[in-house]
Every structure is written in structure tokens, then in C-alpha cells.
Amino acid sequence: MKLTGAQIFVECLKEQKVEVLFGIPGGVLLPIFDVLYDAPIKFILARHEQGAAHMADGYARVTGEVGVCIATSGPGATNLTTGLATAHMDSIPMVAFTGQVATSLIGNDAFQEADTTGITRSITKHNYLVKDVKNLAKIIREAFYIARSGRPGPVLIDLPADVQKAVTEFSSSGKKVEIRSYKPNCSGHLQQIKKAVELISKSKQPVIYAGGGVVLSGGSKQLRELAEITQIPVTTTLMGMGSFPSNSELFLGMLGMHGTHYANFAMQRSDLIIAVGSRFDDRITAKIDAFAPQARIIHIDIDPTSISKNVKVDIPIVGDVKNVLKKLNEIVLQEKDKFRKNRLEKWHGQIKKWKEVNPLKYKKDDKLRPQFIMEKIHEATKGKAIIVTEVGQNQMWAQQFYKYDYPRHFLTSGGLGTMGYGFPAAIGAKIACPEKLVFDIAGDGSFQMNIQELATAAQNKIAVIVVVLNNNCLGMVRQWQELFYKKRYSATLFSGNPDFVKVAEAYNLEGLRITKKEEVEPALKKAIAMKKTVVLDFHIEKEENVFPMVPAGVPLDEIISGLA
Amino acid sequence: MRHTIVVLVENKSGVLARIAGLFSARGFNIDSLSVGETEDSTISRMTIVVRGDEQILEQVMKQLNKLIDVIKVSDFLNVSHVERDLVMIKVKANSSTRSEILQIVDIFRAKIIDVSAKTLIIEMTGNKGKIEALIKMLQPFEIEELARTGIIAMSRGMNKTKIENK
Ligand SMILES: Cc1ncc(C[n+]2csc(CCOP(=O)(O)OP(=O)(O)O)c2C)c(N)n1
Numbered sequence: 001m002k003l004t005g006a007q008i009f010v011e012c013l014k015e016q017k018v019e020v021l022f023g024i025p026g027g028v029l030l031p032i033f034d035v036l037y038d039a040p041i042k043f044i045l046a047r048h049e050q051g052a053a054h055m056a057d058g059y060a061r062v063t064g065e066v067g068v069c070i071a072t073s074g075p076g077a078t079n080l081t082t083g084l085a086t087a088h089m090d091s092i093p094m095v096a097f098t099g100q101v102a103t104s105l106i107g108n109d110a111f112q113e114a115d116t117t118g119i120t121r122s123i124t125k126h127n128y129l130v131k132d133v134k135n136l137a138k139i140i141r142e143a144f145y146i147a148r149s150g151r152p153g154p155v156l157i158d159l160p161a162d163v164q165k166a167v168t169e170f171s172s173s174g175k176k177v178e179i180r181s182y183k184p185n186c187s188g189h190l191q192q193i194k195k196a197v198e199l200i201s202k203s204k205q206p207v208i209y210a211g212g213g214v215v216l217s218g219g220s221k222q223l224r225e226l227a228e229i230t231q232i233p234v235t236t237t238l239m240g241m242g243s244f245p246s247n248s249e250l251f252l253g254m255l256g257m258h259g260t261h262y263a264n265f266a267m268q269r270s271d272l273i274i275a276v277g278s279r280f281d282d283r284i285t286a287k288i289d290a291f292a293p294q295a296r297i298i299h300i301d302i303d304p305t306s307i308s309k310n311v312k313v314d315i316p317i318v319g320d321v322k323n324v325l326k327k328l329n330e331i332v333l334q335e336k337d338k339f340r341k342n343r344l345e346k347w348h349g350q351i352k353k354w355k356e357v358n359p360l361k362y363k364k365d366d367k368l369r370p371q372f373i374m375e376k377i378h379e380a381t382k383g384k385a386i387i388v389t390e391v392g393q394n395q396m397w398a399q400q401f402y403k404y405d406y407p408r409h410f411l412t413s414g415g416l417g418t419m420g421y422g423f424p425a426a427i428g429a430k431i432a433c434p435e436k437l438v439f440d441i442a443g444d445g446s447f448q449m450n451i452q453e454l455a456t457a458a459q460n461k462i463a464v465i466v467v468v469l470n471n472n473c474l475g476m477v478r479q480w481q482e483l484f485y486k487k488r489y490s491a492t493l494f495s496g497n498p499d500f501v502k503v504a505e506a507y508n509l510e511g512l513r514i515t516k517k518e519e520v521e522p523a524l525k526k527a528i529a530m531k532k533t534v535v536l537d538f539h540i541e542k543e544e545n546v547f548p549m550v551p552a553g554v555p556l557d558e559i560i561s562g563l564a
Numbered sequence: 565m566r567h568t569i570v571v572l573v574e575n576k577s578g579v580l581a582r583i584a585g586l587f588s589a590r591g592f593n594i595d596s597l598s599v600g601e602t603e604d605s606t607i608s609r610m611t612i613v614v615r616g617d618e619q620i621l622e623q624v625m626k627q628l629n630k631l632i633d634v635i636k637v638s639d640f641l642n643v644s645h646v647e648r649d650l651v652m653i654k655v656k657a658n659s660s661t662r663s664e665i666l667q668i669v670d671i672f673r674a675k676i677i678d679v680s681a682k683t684l685i686i687e688m689t690g691n692k693g694k695i696e697a698l699i700k701m702l703q704p705f706e707i708e709e710l711a712r713t714g715i716i717a718m719s720r721g722m723n724k725t726k727i728e729n730k
Contacts (some may be wrong), residue, residue, distance in 0.1 A: 148633060
């Protein structure tokens with residue numbers, strides 16, 4: 001049948017089972033929006049394209065499906081870029097569409113023209129400029145395939161105005177996409193896996209270091225099996241939170257700059273690190289020359305470029321984490337006698353001691369403390385909520401003092417550290433999982449970076465609970481200035497913050513101010529009972545800090561505890 | 565270490581920018597880069613000559629492989645192969661110097677492809693060493709313009725840089 005480019009766009013989205021599209025229209029996208037008007041796809045009208053991109057990202061993170069967003073040419077496309085870069089750094093499957101000026105005008109500095117494929121080349125997994133409507137369906141199918149396969153990531157398709165209007169033959173396709181130049185290796189080399197098992201069986205002080213790849217591959221169950229049969233303790237990265245149950249004896253919490261003492265000690269003293277879907281980022285290794293000096297390293301990752309990039313690896317295993325762990329566990333089970341339960345007794349004893357001496361802690365006085373708020377949120381939600389964060393201290397407190405037991409329940413901009421990510425991502429998550437409680441744990445700075453999305457929440461009746469940990473400053477930067485720049489608070493203190501309760505009310509949403517410890521529980525109860533977005537404005541101390549902390553440039557076990 | 569890297573890519577716009585971007589983003593200087601269609605018109609072949617730290621180069625090779633439009637990447641460092649570079653040199657020539665230049669051209673088995681009252685254009689194919697020797701010999705006559713294609717390379721015998729096993 002003959003269809004226009006705009007119609008093909010919608011047909012292909014249906015083919016990919018896209019239920020929700022996030023975005024903002026514009027001149028060059030009019031043909032597409034006209035078709036969308038009566039298409040069976042829910043359109044969420046954002047208030048800023050960055051918001052739309054983060055919504056698609058949040059939707060993707062909780063579902064594991066491809067999140068889809070759309071923006072107009074020029075400023076619409078440039079506004080999307082932060083969202084694309086955020087998704088790219090965290091390997092989130094997304095397809096973004098942008099309008100483009102007509103093909104005949106490209107390169108002429110036409111109205112609202114930007115070189116979108118040029119601008120986004122390094123912040124997408126791949127991108128396309130569609131120059132002929134005949135290629136449109138193929139490109140959209142490829143884009144979805146590329147976004148979700150291998151190491152996932154965002155793919156952008158730039159759609160000129162005339163291509164949307166041009167007509168061509170279209171037939172729906174159930175065929176698998178084949179790209180000769182793109183064949184991700186998912187299975188993992190058996191010989192390498194056998195070598196890994198051998199090394200694991202001989203180790204005396206092993207640690208599993210699990211990252212976002214475990215969540216992305218759906219390998220949490222396999223990770224737990226591996227840890228349980230081998231009795232190896234597990235630490236996760238920020239992106240890996242929830243891939244391993246926090247209530248397990250084997251769990252060490254997060255490692256790295258704001259990781260626990262015991263996770264960092266265990267890494268530094270280990271004789272074997274089993275890296276699973278993680279990438280030895282600089283927030284993890286701290287001073288790289290001093291990182292885990294005695295450890296041999298097994299590295300399981302789908303992306304060969306992640307392996308031996310920052311640290312040299314002894315046994316690389318390229319493959320999908322879930323597939324590789326399945327095989328690895330099979331072999332471990334076959335050789336069970338090499339993995340006697342008590343063989344790591346001494347190591348477990350050591351770790352237990354570290355845990356006792358240096359637990360995560362905070363000052364328990366009658367002040368309203370963010371750590372206490374997080375604990376109360378955990379209590380009120382029984383650990384079942386989806387917690388989305390902004391960036392800064394809020395992000396670290398959210399990570400440290402809420403316990404994560406399930407994958408896809410902790411959403412945060414780990415790689416790029418994008419302030420303003422949390423609130424729109426929480427909206428996307430709530431749309432994907434309406435039956436779940438969704439919290440955005442925010443700083444007053446970050447929340448104001450995409451606060452306009454309150455209108456999106458109001459218009460679409462989306463109930464997200466925004467927890468503003470309001471310290472009236474850019475807390476994390478202020479903390480560094482306090483510790484390393486003699487408290488010279490250069491451009492980090494706010495005056496002029498709005499009344500967040502009134503802001504919420506102005507959007508016809510709810511707002512509550514909490515200034516005392518005893519108000520926390522009732523406020524949370526109230527917020528949870530309300531079926532619309534609530535902004536909880538928690539007034540906390542300006543000079544509250546995140547500890548433990550490993551400052552930049554020192555070894556991972558040179559930790560500032562903070563509390564006297 | 566100098567590496568000659570041969571990359572087979574989809575013959576599409578944007579591919580060159582992606583590859584150049586990989587090198588430039590890491591501050592890698594490319595000695596030479598040449599691109600052209602292959603026996604299959606949907607595939608282009610790039611020959612990239614770079615110098616750099618082995619570990620970084622290994623990372624770049626992996627990154628090249630990761631690009632969606634890249635079909636195959638081979639490093640010719642330990643592969644028996646031939647390399648050629650084509651150069652065109654416009655050199656000043658008058659009645660008193662012309663015959664001396666012609667002699668040099670002869671010795672190098674180069675070719676004259678253009679003659680004017682004041683200049684000659686000399687074409688030669690060869691490896692880096694030979695081309696540099698020719699340039700050196702011609703410098704005293706004053707080189708007006710010089711253009712090189714950059715190295716292209718091919719493995720010897722039946723070792724084919726084909727598209728299987730990315
Ligand atoms: C878009 C963006 N701009 C700047 C930064 C640098 N930065 C990191 S944390 C931070 C402070 C965040 O302040 P706030 O959101 O109030 O959170 P808090 O640390 O106080 O919890 C800043 C400015 C960033 N990560 N992202």
C-alpha cells in the first residue's frame with residue numbers, strides 16, 4: 001500500500017509496539033503530528049525537549065523496552081541532546097526522532113536548521129538522516145534493533161519535512177533485522193568461562209563487582225545464584241543498585257567515591273575481582289595506579305571496548321551478562337566440590353569486622369536529616385517503590401539509605417550526572433508502571449532544572465512524589481568547597497529559591513513543607529495517599545554532608561569518614 | 565609504532581565523519597587516510613596510517629569495530645602486505661634544469677604527466693621511503709606544489725581482507 005513518510009512513521013511505531021511517545025511538536029513535524037492525532041499511540045506533551053528525552057529514558061529503564069521521543073528541528077533537537085547523552089552514557093535503549101528542514105534546504109542555514117546528526121554523533125549509539133522516504137521503514141526498524149540489542153543505547157533519526165510528506169510503497173514486516181556490519185556477540189567464549197571458573201575456585205579473597213550491565217541484561221537472578229553458590233561477596237556500582245538484594249549477608253553496598261568502607265576495603269584487599277557488566281569508571285577505581293593491587297580480574301561485558309580500557313584484565317569474557325553467568329553457573333555447579341561453603345571463612349570474617357567497625361551512619365539527633373528521610377521512605381514503601389534521583393548529595397543519600405532489592409527500581413544518571421534528570425524520568429517511569437509508587441529524590445538545584453514538567457504531570461494526571469531535600473544550595477559542590485576549598489562558597493549558595501509548596505499549588509498539584517523530624521512520616525503517608533503529583537519540601541541543614549567519601553586522586557581505601 | 569589499518573565500511577555518508585571523530589576525540593593524529601570504493605560498490609575501503617601508544621591504539625581498533633557502519637577492521641602490523649602511495653609533484657623547470665630533472669625521473673621510474681615552459685608535473689607511485697627520496701632529489705629545483713593520495717595497502721597472497729567475522 002502507498003503511504004506518506006508520516007504514515008510510515010506511525011505504522012513502524014505500531015510494528016515496534018510503541019505505546020507512548022514523549023515530545024513537543026514544531027513546524028517541520030506537522031505532517032507527523034497530523035497522523036499522530038488519531039493514531040493509537042499515547043502522546044505525552046512535555047514542556048521541554050530535555051524533559052521528553054528523560055521521560056523516554058525513565059520509561060525505558062523500568063520496562064527494559066525502547067523509550068521513544070520526538071522533537072522538532074533546530075532548537076528542539078539541540079534541547080534533546082542532554083537527554084541523549086545521558087541515555088548514551090548509561091546504555092539506555094531509546095529511539096529519538098527529530099524534524100529536519102526539507103532536504104533541498106539542508107546546509108543553507110534555513111530557519112530552525114541544525115546539523116542534528118553531526119551534533120549527536122558522539123552521544124548516540126548510531127544516527128540516521130533519512131534522505132529518501134523509500135528507506136524510512138528500513139531505517140526505523142534498524143534503529144529499534146540497534147537501540148535494544150548488544151550494549152543498548154540511544155539511536156536518533158533525523159526526518160526532513162519533505163520526507164514526511166513523500167509517498168512510497170509500504171508493507172509491514174515481521175522479518176528479523178539483519179545488519180551485516182553489526183553483529184553483537186552475546187554468547188561468551190566457553191573456554192574463557194572455564195578459565196574463569198578455575199580462577200574463581202582458587203581465589204581466597206574474591207569480590208564480585210556488579211554494574212548496570214546486570215540490570216540491562218536481566219541477569220540479576222543469575223548474579224544471585226553465582227554469589228550464593230560460590231559465597232563470594234558482592235558490591236555494586238551506582239548503576240548496579242538493585243541487581244543484588246541488599247538484605248543478603250553477601251552484600252557490601254556500593255563501592256567507589258561514596259561507597260561503603262567495607263566495599264572499598266574489600267576491593268582493595270581482594271585477590272580476584274569478578275567484574276560483571278561494569279566498566280572500572282574513575283568514580284570506582286579512585287587513584288588508578290593504586291587500585292586493587294593484588295587482584296586478578298575477570299571481566300564480563302557485552303562491549304569489548306569496556307574491557308582493558310582503564311585496568312588490565314586477566315580473563316576477558318565478551319558476551320551478554322545473563323548468558324555468560326548462566327554458563328558460568330552451570331560449570332560452577334558441575335565442579336561443586338571446589339566451592340565448599342566454608343572455604344572463604346577467613347575472608348567473610350574480615351569483611352564482617354569491617355562492616356561492624358564502619359557501618360553507614362549519620363548523626364541521629366533531633367534535626368531533620370536527609371538520611372532519616374530516606375529510611376522513612378523505605379519504611380513507608382516497604383522497599384517496593386521506584387526511586388529516581390537527581391544529581392548531587394540527594395543522589396548519594398538516596399543510594400545509601402534506601403535499600404534496593406529489585407532491579408529496575410533505582411533510576412539515576414550515573415555516567416553523565418545530569419541534574420534535572422530525575423523528575424522527568426520519574427514521570428516516564430510512572431507512565432510505564434502506574435501501579436508502582438514513584439519518587440523523585442531531588443535537590444533544590446536539580447529540581448529547578450526541569451521543574452516545568454510539573455505541567456506535564458498535571459496535564460496527564462501523573463502521580464509522582466517529589467522529595468526535595470532542600471538545603472538552599474548546590475549541596476554537592478558546596479561540600480567539595482567546604483572540604484577542599486576552605487569553605488569559600490563560590491556560586492553555590494541560593495537565595496531566591498521559590499516556595500516549592502506554592503509552585504506545586506500553582507500547577508494545581510499538592511505541596512507540603514516539612515521542617516521537623518516527626519512530620520516526615522505523616523507527610524509521606526499523606527503524599528502516598530494522594531493520587532496526584534506531590535512536592536514534599538524538606539528543609540534540611542545547609543552543611544549536611546555525604547560520607548564516607550574518597551576524595552579525587554587518592555587510593556580507594558583512603559576514606560574520609562566524616563563523623564568524629 | 566606506526567600502524568596501517570584497513571577498514572571496510574558501508575559506502576554511506578557520515579561514515580568518514582564517525583571514523584575521523586574517533587581519532588580526533590582521542591587526540592590521535594592521522595598520518596594519512598585514503599578512501600575509495602571496493603570491488604563491491606556498497607563497501608568503501610579506508611586505509612588509515614597512525615602512530616601511537618599500543619594500548620590506546622587497541623582501544624581505537626575496538627572502537628572502530630563498534631561503529632555500526634564498520635564492517636571489518638584489520639591492523640596490518642604483523643600481516644605481510646604491500647603499501648603504495650601516489651604523489652604528484654609540480655617542480656620548477658627551465659631549459660637548463662629540465663634534462664637534469666628528467667634524469668632523476670628516469671632513475672626513479674617516475675612519470676612526467678604535464679609540461680609547461682616553467683614547470684613539470686611528476687607522478688610516482690611507491691612506498692614512503694621511495695617517495696621521500698624523490699622529494700629530496702627534487703627540492704633543489706624548487707617544488708611548487710605537492711599532493712599525495714596517502715597510503716593504500718593490501719595483504720599479499722590469498723590473505724584477503726574480506727568481510728566475514730566482524
Ligand atoms: C546539568 C548539570 N550542571 C551542573 C552539574 C554540576 N553539579 C553536580 S552536583 C551539583 C549540585 C546539585 O545541587 P542540588 O540539585 O541542589 O543537589 P544537592 O547536592 O544539594 O543534593 C552540581 C551543580 C551537574 N551535575 N549537572
